[in-house]
Amino acid sequence: MHIEASVPIGELAVRIPGALDVFERYRLDYCCHGSRSLEEACAQRGVPLATVLQELREAAERSAQEERTTNWDRVSLRELCRHIVAEHHAYLRAELPRLEPYLQKIARVHRERHPELVELCRLFQELSEEIRHHLREEEEGLFPQAVRTETALAIGEAASLQPIAQAIEEREREHERAGALLDSIRRLLDDYTVPEDACPTYRHVLESLERLERDMHRHIHLENNVLHPRLRRLDTLLASGTEELSVPLR
Ligand SMILES: [Fe+2]
Ligand SMILES: [Fe+2]
Missing domain, CATH: 1.10.150 (DNA polymerase; domain 1)
Structure with missing residues (x-):
């Protein structure tokens, strides 16, 4: 390599x-x-x-x-989408509402010495809303469409499928916005440096937010660098007609 x-x-x-x-x-x-x-x-x-x-x-x-590492470029789109939902979407759906009360609490208790925590709550709220909308768009729009396209191409019935380039572009713009919000949160929190006067809840919030950022990076990577390029290739195949559809889908 x-x-x-x-x-x-x-x-x-x-x-x-x-x-x-x-x-x-x-x-x-x-x-x-x-x-x-x-x-x-x-x-x-x-x-x-x-x-x-x-x-x-x-x-x-x-x-x-390490043989057991999954190569996400080689599994079916159905399996890839299922993995993203089960691993990353499920994590976000549980973690965002779990963290929210902790953020509110530390902002209430520590806001005098750490006024940035008020802004943190605002950024976190914005990120949560963006993500909630985004996950729904993927799970009800792009992912089922990807699986339908894969299935239709496999059985040679691709004629009625809609192009998916626009949906991919929209999801990538949302990734950019979420990435920018995560960068703002990291800057605001001085790269997740724990202040000397931080209570255990404060520490827990910083650790959890950093873990959330890491998970989001891996999640967006799987979509931007694996799923979307594969879908763009399928879109090109669709545009070129159905005769060549016996080519590998991966
Ligand atoms: Fe996603
Ligand atoms: Fe996404």
Whole structure:
């Protein structure tokens, strides 16, 4: 496998499962801006390219030894969508309402010494609303459409399917907005640094928000870098007519 500076960072994230930890460690954006080259992503963050390349090569060696890592580029779209819903959507649906009262509580108790917590509540509210709408759009729109397209192509009945490019673009714009909100929250909280006077609830909120950010990155990565490129390829096949539909769907 070629691990080079010119390869898009999202592509490296798809090909090397262990790369996600490397990118998170150096805060390199592999999900919302996965089409940037690794070199550009490193330059943007001021991270040494040679060090990242070395760590990626080590991660690739480890991934090659771990047979059980799922290659999401190879499973069916139905399975991929099911995994995203069961793993990431279910987590968000449980975690966002669970966290909300804790955020309200720490803002109430600590707002004098930490006025930024009031703004945190506002940003979190906005993020929650965005995400709730977004998950519904995916689960009732794009995902069933993806599965229908896959099935129709497999049995050679693709003529009546609608193009899905526009829905993908809308979902990607929503990913951008969620990513920007998560960045704002991280900046506001000084990279999740725990203040000296933080109570256990305060610590718990910071840890939970950082975990939520990490999960969102992996979630958006699976959609922007795996699911959507596969759907765009299917869309191209649809546009070119049904004669060539015996080509592999992955
Ligand atoms: Fe999603
Ligand atoms: Fe999404």
